Amino acid sequence: MARPRVVIVGAGFAGFHAARRLARIARGRADITVVNPTDYFLYLPLLPEVAGAVLDPRHIAVPLAGALPGVRLVLGEVDDLDSAGRRVGYRDPTGKRHDLRYDRLVLAASSVNKLLPIPGVADHAHGFRGIPEALYLRDHLVRQIELADAAEDPAERAARCTFVVVGAGYTGTEVAAQGQLFTRELARRHPRLAHVPIRWLLLDTADHVLPGMQPRLSATAEHVLRGRGIELSLGVSVKEASADGLELTDGRRLRTHSLIWCVGVRPDPLVQATGLPLDHGRLAVDEYLSVPGHPEILACGDAAAVPDPQQPGRATPMTAQHAVRQGKLAAGNIAASYGTGRRRPYRHRDLGFVVDLGGWQAAAAPLHVPLSGPLARAVTRAYHLTALPDGRARVAADWLLTALSSRPAVGLGLVTGSAAPLETGAPETIHA
Numbered sequence: 001m002a003r004p005r006v007v008i009v010g011a012g013f014a015g016f017h018a019a020r021r022l023a024r025i026a027r028g029r030a031d032i033t034v035v036n037p038t039d040y041f042l043y044l045p046l047l048p049e050v051a052g053a054v055l056d057p058r059h060i061a062v063p064l065a066g067a068l069p070g071v072r073l074v075l076g077e078v079d080d081l082d083s084a085g086r087r088v089g090y091r092d093p094t095g096k097r098h099d100l101r102y103d104r105l106v107l108a109a110s111s112v113n114k115l116l117p118i119p120g121v122a123d124h125a126h127g128f129r130g131i132p133e134a135l136y137l138r139d140h141l142v143r144q145i146e147l148a149d150a151a152e153d154p155a156e157r158a159a160r161c162t163f164v165v166v167g168a169g170y171t172g173t174e175v176a177a178q179g180q181l182f183t184r185e186l187a188r189r190h191p192r193l194a195h196v197p198i199r200w201l202l203l204d205t206a207d208h209v210l211p212g213m214q215p216r217l218s219a220t221a222e223h224v225l226r227g228r229g230i231e232l233s234l235g236v237s238v239k240e241a242s243a244d245g246l247e248l249t250d251g252r253r254l255r256t257h258s259l260i261w262c263v264g265v266r267p268d269p270l271v272q273a274t275g276l277p278l279d280h281g282r283l284a285v286d287e288y289l290s291v292p293g294h295p296e297i298l299a300c301g302d303a304a305a306v307p308d309p310q311q312p313g314r315a316t317p318m319t320a321q322h323a324v325r326q327g328k329l330a331a332g333n334i335a336a337s338y339g340t341g342r343r344r345p346y347r348h349r350d351l352g353f354v355v356d357l358g359g360w361q362a363a364a365a366p367l368h369v370p371l372s373g374p375l376a377r378a379v380t381r382a383y384h385l386t387a388l389p390d391g392r393a394r395v396a397a398d399w400l401l402t403a404l405s406s407r408p409a410v411g412l413g414l415v416t417g418s419a420a421p422l423e424t425g426a427p428e429t430i431h432a
Contacts, residue, residue, distance in 0.1 A: 004030045006334060007088060007102040009078045009270070011036035011064055013044075013320045014301025015108035016389070017327035023070045025335045033072045033100060035090055039064055042131065043388055045320060046395070048171065050134040051141075052178030052358065053407035057131045059394040067389055074100070078109070081274045083294055104296050104334050107274070107283060108327060111265035111302035111318060120241030125166070125261035128175060137175075137260065139414040141183050144258060146411075149190040159244065159255035161187070161198050165262055166238055168204035169211065170355060172262030173221055176202045177357040179260075180230055186409055201231045203248070208234060210363075212317075213353055216370040220363040221355055224372075265318060271303050279305035279315065287345035289330050298333065300326035306346055320387075321351060354380040 006022065008015050011034050019034050026032065040061040049055040064073050076098065080089030088100050113127045126140065127133050141163070148160035163183065165176040180200040187193045202209065202225065209225065209232065210218040225232060238259070239247045245255045267282050276291050277284040282305035284292060289306060291297040300306065301323035305315035316322045325348055336343040352365040356377070364376035364383075371379055381399065385392045 004103045004338060005101060006030050006032045006104045006106070007100050008032065008034045008106040008108060009088065010034075010108040010110055010268075010301070010303070011038075011041050012108065012110035012301060013323035014303075014327035014330070015106065015110075016041040016062075016064075016067075017324050018106050018108060018300065018330045019068050019071050019327075020389075021328045021331035022334060023068060025331060025340060026070075028070060030338075031072070032070065033074055034064065034068065035074045035076055035078050035088070035100065036064065037075065037077050039073060039075060041067065041389065043384075045387075046384060047128070047131070047134050048174035048178045049356070050131065051128070051137040051175060052182040053138055053409070054178065054402045055395060055398045057135060059391045059398060060388070061131065062388075062390045074098075078270055079273060081105075081270075081276075083274070083276065083297065086296065102296075104337065105298070106327075106330050106334070107271075107291075107297065107299040107303050108301045108323075108330070109268035109270045109303045112268055113261065114264040114266045116263065118238055118240065120246070121238060121259070121261065124241045124243055124246075125259045128171060128260060128262050129265070135412065136414045137179075138182075139411045140258065141179060142186060142409055142411045145183055145186040145190060145193070148187075148196065149192050155255065157193075157196055158199075160257060161193070161196055162201070162254060162256040163199065163258040163260065164201045164203065164238075164246065164254065164256055165260045166203045167262035167264060168202050168206065168209040168232070168234070169262065169264065170353070172202060172204070172260075173209055173225070174356055174358075175260060175262055176200055176230055177225065177228075177361075180228060181358045182407055185407055189409065199231070200229075201233055201254070203233045203236050203238070205235060205237050210355065213355075214365050214368070214370060217353065217355065217363045217365050220370070220372040220376075221357060224357045224361045224363070265302065267303050282315065288333055288343055289326060289346060290333075295337075298330045300330045309345075309347055310350075316346075316348070322348065324387075354383050356380050 008019050043060040046060045050057045076090035076092045078088050078090040144160045148157045151157040165172050183198050187198050208218045209221050236250050239249045247253050283299040285299050285304045289298045302318040308314050308316045333343050335341050354364040356362050360374045362376040362380040364371045364379045
C-alpha cells in the first residue's frame with residue numbers, strides 16, 4: 001500500500017508540534033509535508049527581547065529542516081484548498097504556483113496582525129508579528145534616539161523621544177517594557193539627551209493592562225511599568241495617525257514618529273479562503289479537531305475555534321499553550337485514523353502565564369500561584385527555556401551577556417530600506 005500523505009499547513013506552534021509528534025509516531029510510515037512561508041519555527045514569546053536588543057533573532061528561530069527529521073519542508077504560502085479533490089494550492093517564494101495532494105490535512109496557519117478601521121494606522125503604525133518587524137523596530141528605536149540627538153528643535157527632539165504602544169495585552173506590555181529599557185540605555189550614550197525625557201505610553205481600551213489575566217498579575221505589571229515612568233493610558237485608543245503624530249480618543253494630540261501596533265491578532269486570510277465552515281472567523285471544528293463534514297481535515301491553533309471544555313460554548317483563546325497541545329493532539333488523532341493509538345478529544349489544564357517586564361522584573365502565575373520580582377523573572381526564563389524546541393544554550397548566553405554588558409546599539413540599515421508594514425508583512429519602503 002502507498003504511504004498516507006499528510007500535509008500540514010503552517011509551522012507555528014500548532015503546525016510545528018503536529019509535525020514533530022506525527023513524525024515520531026509514524027516512524028517513516030507516512031509522507032509528512034509541512035508548507036510554511038519560512039524555513040524556521042519562530043518562538044514568538046521572546047520576540048520583544050529581539051526588539052529590545054537582548055536576543056539575537058537567530059536564537060529563537062528553530063530551523064525546520066533540522067528540528068523535523070523525516071518531514072519534507074515546502075516553502076510557500078497556501079492560498080487555495082480543493083477539499084473535494086483533496087488538494088492544496090500554494091505559491092512558492094519565486095511566485096510560481098504548485099499543488100499538493102493529501103490524504104490527511106492539518107490546517108494550522110498562524111495568525112496575522114489585527115487591523116482596525118482607524119485613519120492612518122495601516123500607513124504609519126509598526127506591526128509586531130515576526131522577525132522582520134522586530135528587527136525593524138529595534139533599528140527604528142536606535143534611529144529615533146540618534147535623530148533626537150542631532151535635532152536642534154526641542155519639539156522635534158521630544159517627538160523623536162516619544163514612543164506609543166497600542167495594546168496592553170501580553171505582547172504590547174512586553175514590547176513597552178523592553179523598549180523603554182533599551183531606549184533609556186541608548187539615550188545615556190548621547191550627552192545632549194541628558195535632560196530630555198524618554199517618554200513611553202501604553203494605550204488600551206480596557207481599564208487595566210493584561211486584560212483577561214489574573215488581577216494580581218495585572219496589578220504587578222502596572223506597578224512595575226508605572227514605577228519605571230511608562231505612562232498607562234487606559235480606556236483610550238488612537239483616533240487618527242499621521243507621519244509625525246497622532247490624535248487619541250480622549251482628545252489629546254501627541255507628536256511622535258513611533259506608533260507600535262500590538263492590538264491583537266486575527267486568523268490568517270487562508271481560513272476564510274478555504275470555504276470551510278467558520279465559527280467567529282476561525283475554522284469550526286469538533287472536540288477531536290475535525291472539520292464538520294471533512295473527517296480527513298483537522299484544524300488547530302489560531303486557525304481553529306476549538307471548543308473549550310472548561311468554558312462550554314466558547315472556543316479556546318489564541319495562545320501558544322493551546323496551540324502546542326492542539327498540534328500534538330492533531331498528530332495523535334491522525335495516527336489513530338490509521339490504527340495507531342486512540343482518537344482523543346481536546347482537554348487541557350491551564351498552566352498559568354508569565355510576562356517578562358525586563359531587567360529583574362516579571363509577573364508570573366505558574367499553576368495560578370502569583371509571583372513577582374526576581375523570583376517571577378527566574379520562573380519566566382525557566383519556562384521559556386523549557387518551551388524552546390532548540391537553541392536554549394544560545395538564548396541563555398544572550399541573557400548572560402546582556403546582564404554583564406550593554407545592549408548592542410548599532411542599526412542594521414533597515415529604517416530607510418525594506419521594512420515590514422503592519423498590514424501585510426511584505427517589504428516596502430518606510431522612512432524615519
